[in-house]
Amino acid sequence: MGLGRSEKRQMEEERVNLEWSLPVPSVQELVRQGQPDALPPSYVRDDVAPADHSPESSQGLPCIDLGKLMDPSSQSTELHNLHSACHQWGLFLLVNHEVSDEGMRLMKENVPGFFKLPYHEKQKSAQRPGSLEGYGQAFVTSHEQKLDWNDMIFLKCLPSHARNLDMWPQNPPKFRIALDKYSEDLRKVAVAVVKYIGMALGTHEGELELLMKSFWEGRYEVRMNYYPPCPEPERAMGLSPHSDNSGITMLMECGNMPGLQVLSRDGRWVTVPPVPGSIVVNLGQIMEIYSNGTYRAPDHRAVVNKEKERVSIVTFCYPSPSLPVGPSPQLLAATGLTPLFQTLSHSEYLQRFYNRKLDDVAPFISTLKL
Numbered sequence: 424m425g426l427g428r429s430e431k432r433q434m435e436e437e438r439v440n441l442e443w444s445l446p447v448p449s450v451q452e453l454v455r456q457g458q459p460d461a462l463p464p465s466y467v468r469d470d471v472a473p474a475d476h477s478p479e480s481s482q483g484l485p486c487i488d489l490g491k492l493m494d495p496s497s498q499s500t501e502l503h504n505l506h507s508a509c510h511q512w513g514l515f516l517l518v519n520h521e522v523s524d525e526g527m528r529l530m531k532e533n534v535p536g537f538f539k540l541p542y543h544e545k546q547k548s549a550q551r552p553g554s555l556e557g558y559g560q561a562f563v564t565s566h567e568q569k570l571d572w573n574d575m576i577f578l579k580c581l582p583s584h585a586r587n588l589d590m591w592p593q594n595p596p597k598f599r600i601a602l603d604k605y606s607e608d609l610r611k612v613a614v615a616v617v618k619y620i621g622m623a624l625g626t627h628e629g630e631l632e633l634l635m636k637s638f639w640e641g642r643y644e645v646r647m648n649y650y651p652p653c654p655e656p657e658r659a660m661g662l663s664p665h666s667d668n669s670g671i672t673m674l675m676e677c678g679n680m681p682g683l684q685v686l687s688r689d690g691r692w693v694t695v696p697p698v699p700g701s702i703v704v705n706l707g708q709i710m711e712i713y714s715n716g717t718y719r720a721p722d723h724r725a726v727v728n729k730e731k732e733r734v735s736i737v738t739f740c741y742p743s744p745s746l747p748v749g750p751s752p753q754l755l756a757a758t759g760l761t762p763l764f765q766t767l768s769h770s771e772y773l774q775r776f777y778n779r780k781l782d783d784v785a786p787f788i789s790t791l792k793l
């Protein structure tokens with residue numbers, strides 16, 4: 424016997440922790456079963472400002488060269504650029520980043536390859552009740568909720584003992600090898616990026632080493648997004664506006680279809696263009712807090728288009744759970760600034776994030792302000 428509407432609602436309200444998601448139809452399947460001419464009502468986003476498909480030019484978006492940060496002769500200039508990128512945008516294109524060509528190539532073949540498989544094959548990795556890991560959707564907590572034009576598979580990659588290999592696809596046959604190699608590569612680059620972000624902020628010696636060590640020992644979780652072509656892209660949203668709860672996030676595009684947009688300080692949505700070989704880095708809330716608000720965890724979103732699917736590979740990089748989430752003690756001591764945010768244990772920070780109210784108008788990070 425099915426549940427009545429009010430019972431369902433009550434059940435949904437009782438399940439406050441957001442580390443789970445209601446199953447929703449695969450958007451890719453909706454499209455495959457016959458491209459609808461109009462958007463199904465649950466995807467019509469009159470709840471958010473319409474997607475602007477002629478957004479501001481991406482001219483001002485910063486590009487950071489990891490090679491220049493590593494080279495003593497160019498380091499101080501590039502650190503200055505990094506500081507202003509993190510302050511102004513909280514997002515930059517990273518070039519010369521040393522994620523191996525092999526790791527990137529394997530992912531660019533195998534992730535789109537996974538989404539091309541028949542639905543029943545992908546369902547072998549379907550999310551299970553009570554978990555966000557696997558093939559499905561995140562943050563759907565009500566049957567009345569508006570939906571994103573997106574399918575995804577989300578997998579924990581590092582530390583390797585955190586992997587739930589039964590959720591890792593065995594098809595395409597090299598999918599697992601690709602994800603293993605890519606996540607190991609990405610961790611090295613993430614630690615380097617975090618080191619230079621720390622230096623740009625003025626962190627040094629013991630604290631800088633602690634920061635690097637905690638990102639080396641931290642969690643790496645990969646969300647692979649598939650955005651099918653959409654019949655009415657200007658009325659839909661690929662991924663609703665949000666900021667990430669990570670330390671930093673690193674995004675790789677699998678093709679040349681733009682979709683990612685970032686909110687500028689003066690409130691404009693700016694398209695982040697796919698640049699072959701580059702990785703998009705955005706700061707997450709842990710780094711905004713660490714920088715005591717000097718750097719931003721920017722709001723961003725994904726828009727969709729009518730012509731072609733888009734695949735993005737997004738790695739959320741978290742410091743070790745042993746590092747408290749709070750403003751940098753060295754930064755506060757050096758600047759004499761008062762802390763803007765509480766310092767919480769990593770587990771309390773996550774608990775508060777997953778128990779936040781999705782319809783709260785205040786951004787989550789503002790609830791951590793002192």
Ligand SMILES: O=C(O)CCC(=O)C(=O)O
Nearest residue numbers: 646648682683725735737
């Ligand atoms: O696919 C994109 O461009 C955005 C993805 C993203 O922001 C996320 O997965 O958190």
Ligand SMILES: [Fe+2]
Nearest residue numbers: 665666667723
């Ligand atoms: Fe994101």
